[in-house]
Amino acid sequence: MSTRIVVIGGVAAGTKAAATARRRNSAAEVIVLQNEAEVSYSSCGLPYHLADAQGIPRARLIARTPEVFRADGIDMRTRHRVEEIDAQQGLVTVRDLQQARTYTQPYDKLLIATGAIASPLKARVGAAAPQVLHLRSIGDADAIAQRLSGVRKVVILGGGYIGLEMAHTFKALGRDVTLIEAMPHVIPSYDAAIALIVEATLREHGVELFTGVRVSELADGGVILETGNRIVADLVLVATGVRPATALALAAGVKLGDTGAIAVSPQMATNLPNVYAAGDCAESPHRVTNRPVWLPLGDVANRHGRVAGINMAGGNTEFAGVLGTGIFQVFDSAVARTGLGHVEALAAGFTPVSETLQAPSRARYMRGSKPLTMRVTADQHTGRLLGCQVVGADAVDKTIDIAASALWGGLTVSDLADIDLAYAPPFSPVLAPMQAAGELLGKRLGENQRAAQAIHQPAQT
Amino acid sequence: MSTRIVVIGGVAAGTKAAATARRRNSAAEVIVLQNEAEVSYSSCGLPYHLADAQGIPRARLIARTPEVFRADGIDMRTRHRVEEIDAQQGLVTVRDLQQARTYTQPYDKLLIATGAIASPLKARVGAAAPQVLHLRSIGDADAIAQRLSGVRKVVILGGGYIGLEMAHTFKALGRDVTLIEAMPHVIPSYDAAIALIVEATLREHGVELFTGVRVSELADGGVILETGNRIVADLVLVATGVRPATALALAAGVKLGDTGAIAVSPQMATNLPNVYAAGDCAESPHRVTNRPVWLPLGDVANRHGRVAGINMAGGNTEFAGVLGTGIFQVFDSAVARTGLGHVEALAAGFTPVSETLQAPSRARYMRGSKPLTMRVTADQHTGRLLGCQVVGADAVDKTIDIAASALWGGLTVSDLADIDLAYAPPFSPVLAPMQAAGELLGKRLGENQRAAQAIHQPAQT
Numbered sequence: 001m002s003t004r005i006v007v008i009g010g011v012a013a014g015t016k017a018a019a020t021a022r023r024r025n026s027a028a029e030v031i032v033l034q035n036e037a038e039v040s041y042s043s044c045g046l047p048y049h050l051a052d053a054q055g056i057p058r059a060r061l062i063a064r065t066p067e068v069f070r071a072d073g074i075d076m077r078t079r080h081r082v083e084e085i086d087a088q089q090g091l092v093t094v095r096d097l098q099q100a101r102t103y104t105q106p107y108d109k110l111l112i113a114t115g116a117i118a119s120p121l122k123a124r125v126g127a128a129a130p131q132v133l134h135l136r137s138i139g140d141a142d143a144i145a146q147r148l149s150g151v152r153k154v155v156i157l158g159g160g161y162i163g164l165e166m167a168h169t170f171k172a173l174g175r176d177v178t179l180i181e182a183m184p185h186v187i188p189s190y191d192a193a194i195a196l197i198v199e200a201t202l203r204e205h206g207v208e209l210f211t212g213v214r215v216s217e218l219a220d221g222g223v224i225l226e227t228g229n230r231i232v233a234d235l236v237l238v239a240t241g242v243r244p245a246t247a248l249a250l251a252a253g254v255k256l257g258d259t260g261a262i263a264v265s266p267q268m269a270t271n272l273p274n275v276y277a278a279g280d281c282a283e284s285p286h287r288v289t290n291r292p293v294w295l296p297l298g299d300v301a302n303r304h305g306r307v308a309g310i311n312m313a314g315g316n317t318e319f320a321g322v323l324g325t326g327i328f329q330v331f332d333s334a335v336a337r338t339g340l341g342h343v344e345a346l347a348a349g350f351t352p353v354s355e356t357l358q359a360p361s362r363a364r365y366m367r368g369s370k371p372l373t374m375r376v377t378a379d380q381h382t383g384r385l386l387g388c389q390v391v392g393a394d395a396v397d398k399t400i401d402i403a404a405s406a407l408w409g410g411l412t413v414s415d416l417a418d419i420d421l422a423y424a425p426p427f428s429p430v431l432a433p434m435q436a437a438g439e440l441l442g443k444r445l446g447e448n449q450r451a452a453q454a455i456h457q458p459a460q461t
Numbered sequence: 462m463s464t465r466i467v468v469i470g471g472v473a474a475g476t477k478a479a480a481t482a483r484r485r486n487s488a489a490e491v492i493v494l495q496n497e498a499e500v501s502y503s504s505c506g507l508p509y510h511l512a513d514a515q516g517i518p519r520a521r522l523i524a525r526t527p528e529v530f531r532a533d534g535i536d537m538r539t540r541h542r543v544e545e546i547d548a549q550q551g552l553v554t555v556r557d558l559q560q561a562r563t564y565t566q567p568y569d570k571l572l573i574a575t576g577a578i579a580s581p582l583k584a585r586v587g588a589a590a591p592q593v594l595h596l597r598s599i600g601d602a603d604a605i606a607q608r609l610s611g612v613r614k615v616v617i618l619g620g621g622y623i624g625l626e627m628a629h630t631f632k633a634l635g636r637d638v639t640l641i642e643a644m645p646h647v648i649p650s651y652d653a654a655i656a657l658i659v660e661a662t663l664r665e666h667g668v669e670l671f672t673g674v675r676v677s678e679l680a681d682g683g684v685i686l687e688t689g690n691r692i693v694a695d696l697v698l699v700a701t702g703v704r705p706a707t708a709l710a711l712a713a714g715v716k717l718g719d720t721g722a723i724a725v726s727p728q729m730a731t732n733l734p735n736v737y738a739a740g741d742c743a744e745s746p747h748r749v750t751n752r753p754v755w756l757p758l759g760d761v762a763n764r765h766g767r768v769a770g771i772n773m774a775g776g777n778t779e780f781a782g783v784l785g786t787g788i789f790q791v792f793d794s795a796v797a798r799t800g801l802g803h804v805e806a807l808a809a810g811f812t813p814v815s816e817t818l819q820a821p822s823r824a825r826y827m828r829g830s831k832p833l834t835m836r837v838t839a840d841q842h843t844g845r846l847l848g849c850q851v852v853g854a855d856a857v858d859k860t861i862d863i864a865a866s867a868l869w870g871g872l873t874v875s876d877l878a879d880i881d882l883a884y885a886p887p888f889s890p891v892l893a894p895m896q897a898a899g900e901l902l903g904k905r906l907g908e909n910q911r912a913a914q915a916i917h918q919p920a921q922t
Contacts (some may be wrong), residue, residue, distance in 0.1 A: 010892075015647035035610045041825070042530075042824065042886065042891070044824075044884070044885055044886050045824060045826060045827075045886045045889075048826075048827065048886055048887070051825075056826050056827070060825075060826035061826060078649060113907075129637060140725065177861035182475050203917065287881075295767065296890055297894075298884060299881075299882070299884035299891050300881070302877065302891050304894065317499065320704055320875075320876070320879035321879075321881070322881045323881040325881045325882060325883050325884075326885075327882065327884065327885045327888050328886075329885065329887045330792070330884050333889065334887075336883050338881070338883065363503065363505075363506060363518050363521060364521070365503070365506060365509075365510075365521035366506075366509065366517070367516055367847055395859075396856075397854075397856075397859060397883055397888040397889065398858060398859035398862055400883045401859055401862070401863050401882045401883055401893075402862050402863065402866050403808070404880060404881055404882050405863050405866035405867050405870070405872075405880055405882075406633075406866050406870065408867075408870065408872065408876060408879075408880045408881070409867065409870020409871065409872055409876075410870065411866075411869065411870055414781075415781070417868075418764065418781035418782075418869075419865060419866055419869045420760075420761070420782070420784040420785075420786045420799070420865055421760070421784045421862045421866075422786050422787065422797050422799065422858055422861045422862055422865065423505070423758070423760035423786075423788065424787075424788045424789050424790065425505050425509055425758060426509070426790045426795075427788055427790075427795065427858040428858065430473075430503070430505075430759055430760050431760075431763065432765050451736075
């Protein structure tokens with residue numbers, strides 16, 4: 001008898017798991033239950049599609065259509081919403097939204113890849129409130145595109161990745177943009193040294209910015225701040241974050257972790273037999289802290305899905321963990337991070353030492369050389385790199401990927417100074433930014449060590 | 462009494478060592494003896510300066526002038542040529558080319574940073590030969606710039622980094638270019654899969670290319686090949702490689718390694734007491750093979766110089782080794798390598814497995830996404846990455862620096878598939894090229910292992 005693999009969710013983790021299981025086990029039956037009409041699209045591409053619908057047409061965001069999955073032998077059921085999981089019986093209750101009927105579907109292996117949902121708006125919404133939209137699914141993007149005509153003024157709530165990318169998108173579309181972040185700085189997961197530069201970039205490009213202030217109400221065609229300020233808006237984009245979509249899992253007895261997302265083993269298995277979880281609804285082990293974290297990111301979802309797919313198909317592999325690497329574009333700058341920031345490192349029990357530095361992206365005399373600002377953190381005791389954050393208009397992705405590779409290998413700051421990176425004037429200064437960071441941190445660690453020794457040694461006379 | 466540190470050579474390694482020693486030991490006397498008029502210039506920038514003298518004026522290639530070094534307390538003596546080293550007495554004989562006088566200069570610590578010189582032309586040079594130039598020093602670049610007016614047709618001998626960069630430069634200046642490489646393919650240190658793509662790029666951009674053929678004579682206003690073919694040339698650039706400038710060191714009793722360059726300890730010390738060597742005249746330990754190699758590259762010279770400078774100033778540090786990382790630009794493509802190629806890995810005693818693959822540089826739907834071609838090599842027994850070569854029009858430098866960082870940390874192909882790299886559509890596809898390479902190599906290693914086990918196990922009945 002063939003294994004029946006059922007996947008709930010058809011975006012990143014779900015389709016990757018289904019396709020992987022299909023390839024690994026040609027005898028298995030693979031069923032995907034997806035409540036949207038479309039599958040396997042790039043959520044991360046939505047801001048770029050909205051900014052330039054001609055250059056990046058909607059169809060290009062869809063990696064594979066349901067038909068392509070079906071041709072590969074995957075039973076792809078779109079507009080099918082799972083309403084209940086019965087892990088004891090090994091079946092799910094499914095609502096076919098097209099046919100308006102409900103049925104039960106047995107499984108041998110089940111994957112929960114229900115993703116994340118936008119956090120709800122906390123402010124009161126009055127009668128004369130402007131229209132409120134989110135950007136999470138491809139349907140959300142369609143809604144924004146449809147309602148944008150006539151909109152002159154957009155207010156974005158939330159200064160995370162999506163909020164900043166969409167500030168860029170709306171400005172590219174010629175709209176006035178105001179961005180409001182409740183925390184003291186935008187991108188609160190970054191150290192302030194980096195966030196301040198991003199804020200300057202936003203202002204340079206004409207984005208009106210309010211930080212450290214909450215929205216109390218949407219009313220009278222605008223947004224009212226807790227300070228009483230009123231900002232006119234034709235459209236409000238709520239980008240105040242997401243939370244894992246765990247209602248279905250919770251109701252079935254699936255255990256959540258401290259992060260609020262589904263706790264999983266390295267095999268991506270939940271506490272229930274034969275039930276796996278992957279993607280934005282599940283936790284990941286962090287390789288620097290060795291603690292579970294919740295990182296709702298497309299590439300993590302993809303790697304989760306691969307591991308779950310292999311294991312459901314009868315293989316045995318483990319998810320290798322995350323570093324918390326992320327990157328986004330805002331106007332002409334890129335902003336990226338990997339590993340721990342200074343405060344995160346403190347919280348995780350390290351003795352962090354951090355430095356902020358500027359370095360040119362290429363030989364200074366080459367066109368296209370731009371300054372990078374880097375914030376690097378290492379552990380005083382072991383000399384190990386703990387994290388890196390970068391902002392700039394060039395080579396940010398390269399610099400952060402070097403840092404991520406270094407973190408993966410557990411390299412120290414002296415390794416960083418020494419790595420034999422590729423040098424030629426069009427690509428790098430002779431001392432690469434990451435090498436400069438390694439030298440600076442190495443010097444600082446040495447000074448701290450000497451200072452500590454001086455304190456502990458009696459003065460010699 | 463203060464230490465007297467004497468440095469022979471004032472380009473990359475020499476000036477880095479002098480500046481480092483100066484910073485580390487403010488009591489030391491630091492003297493640099495440089496036979497050229499200029500110091501501390503970017504040799505690697507010369508092709509770019511020649512291609513675009515307005516965008517990259519000559520002065521910008523000079524990182525620091527002699528005056529700046531002198532202001533920092535370094536006794537910078539330009540146009541001073543060292544003629545002899547007497548290691549027993551601890552002094553060097555110096556010819557002051559300006560004043561036309563010879564003197565002896567005592568030292569406590571000596572650094573030989575004499576660099577490399579162009580390999581001599583092997584072909585006969587007839588009476589009516591076209592003008593023959595090299596590109597090694599800033600003076601060579603001046604000579605090329607001066608003699609270029611009236612030149613319509615350039616023949617480049619040698620298809621290494623300099624030959625290819627200069628093919629690009631001469632085409633940018635509107636000249637006809639023919640490139641001749643004696644080996645079967647250009648960039649002979651790369652695997653053929655990569656070299657073939659570079660050859661196609663050269664031809665696409667109108668460079669006439671001859672490979673696998675030697676030049677027998679320069680005569681009658683052209684180059685005559687061993688096949689009898691005659692190629693008209695107004696100017697011949699000889700870029701058939703360089704060799705370490707070791708005559709001075711050899712005469713003093715300094716030992717060379719098997720590569721022909723100066724053998725050094727991890728401290729960059731030679732066999733003679735108080736005599737160090739650094740830069741293009743010295744060997745480096747290769748971190749993958751653990752054998753000395755000779756890599757005349759600017760960034761290696763810089764790192765050599767730093768280590769020698771610290772140690773001559775009374776510190777104690779070691780050079781961490783090289784990976785053989787290199788990169789160059791040719792027209793719209795970049796070409797890069799790190800670690801070992803397939804044949805090099807075989808020669809070093811590994812059991813290499815290599816794969817060639819194509820991957821997009823960014824999400825396929827983003828403008829600017831270009832295909833990368835990668836050649837990756839891993840060891841069958843340990844799964845360790847051994848090397849990577851990449852060619853393409855985007856993200857080559859990033860991809861090779863990820864590989865170099867992975868090699869530095871001794872990562873395996875399964876690590877490569879898993880590294881948490883930075884993903885967002887403008888910067889990377891969701892499966893980064895290096896992750897795709899890791900997955901492909903992992904699959905191949907697994908297949909080979911299963912095949913080997915099948916051979917060694919008796920058939921079951």
